[in-house]
Amino acid sequence: MNDTFKRYLDALGKTQFMPAQHLQNYQRELLRQVVEHARRNVPFYAERLKCLVRTDGTLDFDRWREIPILTRAEATQFAEEMRAVDLPPQFGDVASRVTSGSGGTPLRFAVNALAMLAYNAAFTRLALWHGANPSRPLAQLRIYRQTAPPLYPSGNNTKGWSQLAPDTDCFGLDMRTPIDDQIEWLSRHRTPYLMTLPSNALALAYASSGTELQFERIFSISETILPGTRELIAEKLGAKLVGMYSCEEVGCIATECPEAQHYHQCSEMTLVELVDDEGRPVPPGEPGRVLVTGLYNYATPFIRYELGDVAIADAAPCRCGRSLPVLSQVLGRTRHAFLFRDGKRVWPRAWNEIAMRGFVPCREFQVVQLDYENVEFRYVPDGEQPIDIDGLAAYAREHLHPSVEISVVKVERIARGPGGKLDPFISQLT
Numbered sequence: 001m002n003d004t005f006k007r008y009l010d011a012l013g014k015t016q017f018m019p020a021q022h023l024q025n026y027q028r029e030l031l032r033q034v035v036e037h038a039r040r041n042v043p044f045y046a047e048r049l050k051c052l053v054r055t056d057g058t059l060d061f062d063r064w065r066e067i068p069i070l071t072r073a074e075a076t077q078f079a080e081e082m083r084a085v086d087l088p089p090q091f092g093d094v095a096s097r098v099t100s101g102s103g104g105t106p107l108r109f110a111v112n113a114l115a116m117l118a119y120n121a122a123f124t125r126l127a128l129w130h131g132a133n134p135s136r137p138l139a140q141l142r143i144y145r146q147t148a149p150p151l152y153p154s155g156n157n158t159k160g161w162s163q164l165a166p167d168t169d170c171f172g173l174d175m176r177t178p179i180d181d182q183i184e185w186l187s188r189h190r191t192p193y194l195m196t197l198p199s200n201a202l203a204l205a206y207a208s209s210g211t212e213l214q215f216e217r218i219f220s221i222s223e224t225i226l227p228g229t230r231e232l233i234a235e236k237l238g239a240k241l242v243g244m245y246s247c248e249e250v251g252c253i254a255t256e257c258p259e260a261q262h263y264h265q266c267s268e269m270t271l272v273e274l275v276d277d278e279g280r281p282v283p284p285g286e287p288g289r290v291l292v293t294g295l296y297n298y299a300t301p302f303i304r305y306e307l308g309d310v311a312i313a314d315a316a317p318c319r320c321g322r323s324l325p326v327l328s329q330v331l332g333r334t335r336h337a338f339l340f341r342d343g344k345r346v347w348p349r350a351w352n353e354i355a356m357r358g359f360v361p362c363r364e365f366q367v368v369q370l371d372y373e374n375v376e377f378r379y380v381p382d383g384e385q386p387i388d389i390d391g392l393a394a395y396a397r398e399h400l401h402p403s404v405e406i407s408v409v410k411v412e413r414i415a416r417g418p419g420g421k422l423d424p425f426i427s428q429l430t
């Protein structure tokens with residue numbers, strides 16, 4: 001497998017700079033193969049993919065958008081039917097996976113080794129883009145769903161965070177470990193690299209003042225990165241925060257450009273579509289619902305799968321020279337849009353962490369829209385400094401909606417959602 005990995009990683013080094021049309025052709029061929037497989041070997045897709053099949057049996061991709069969007073609820077309900085009945089051996093061993101589903105119902109699916117290889121290659125490429133060396137150790141703090149969680153004080157060492165260097169230390173610890181114990185554990189391992197959720201990185205940044213805890217790179221997973229977070233992490237932990245947008249069902253979706261603060265789609269392994277409420281493609285610069293199609297998961301193919309996220313594409317070529325299409329922003333969950341009486345919808349992701357902490361010195365916060373006018377700012381105070389409620393209210397009216405009334409509530413802790421995620425913006429209206 002290691003030779004295959006190296007060859008694939010070499011290929012990814014070239015495809016990222018391919019002329020756009022060549023890249024599209026490369027992606028189309030992978031798409032054709034997974035679609036052919038799905039319609040022949042996966043009962044769930046037999047009917048859904050018929051719209052693509054011409055009378056001579058070839059596939060007509062001009063009709064791609066007629067394929068129904070696959071919701072998470074459907075994927076949960078039809079888990080068995082979505083699994084391939086027959087899987088040729090070249091796709092590798094199959095493992096079972098489970099993720100925390102919407103409404104608490106777990107989503108069960110299968111993934112083959114080739115999909116895992118592609119996922120790890122995309123992560124490795126991201127690490128190399130940002131000057132990280134796969135032969136140096138990495139610590140990860142996250143929620144473990146597939147295995148028993150590695151507990152404090154020992155955690156675990158699974159070795160080889162990149163398949164390029166399988167003997168490198170890769171330490172892991174359950175993210176639900178109290179923050180001071182996380183710091184003690186990290187101080188013992190002293191790795192240059194950390195992988196965790198940005199909200200957990202921020203919690204570490206605040207709790208570790210006065211300690212020696214520092215990193216070179218922190219790879220950010222599972223949550224979107226709010227403006228200002230990178231600066232706070234750089235200041236307090238000395239680290240460059242590097243974003244990765246992925247999901248377990250299809251793998252890597254997009255990774256952060258080393259030269260600009262946006263993401264490049266991993267077109268070699270995932271097809272990304274952004275659509276409006278009616279399922280029509282949205283133009284660049286406008287928020288759209290994210291649909292993904294995994295090009296290597298043959299065990300449970302996900303075709304036009306709606307993640308529940310909203311993102312914005314940018315049509316301009318990136319100055320780094322990579323032709324991989326750009327996502328300028330991942331705005332987060334669809335259900336986290338704030339809705340106002342005049343019909344305006346706002347994803348408050350552009351709120352700046354540093355600006356907000358200037359009004360309300362806090363370690364963590366959560367902004368909750370209670371109704372059309374009332375928004376609650378919940379926060380865990382950072383020290384005893386005074387808060388500037390008028391400044392916060394003016395900021396909210398400027399960045400959310402002029403009708404907003406804001407109130408502040410001091411709390412001891414912000415509760416985490418499924419997967420350990422801290423949702424910084426929640427609307428009770430959407």
Ligand SMILES: [Zn+2]
Binds near residue numbers: 260318319322
């Ligand atoms: Zn770039």
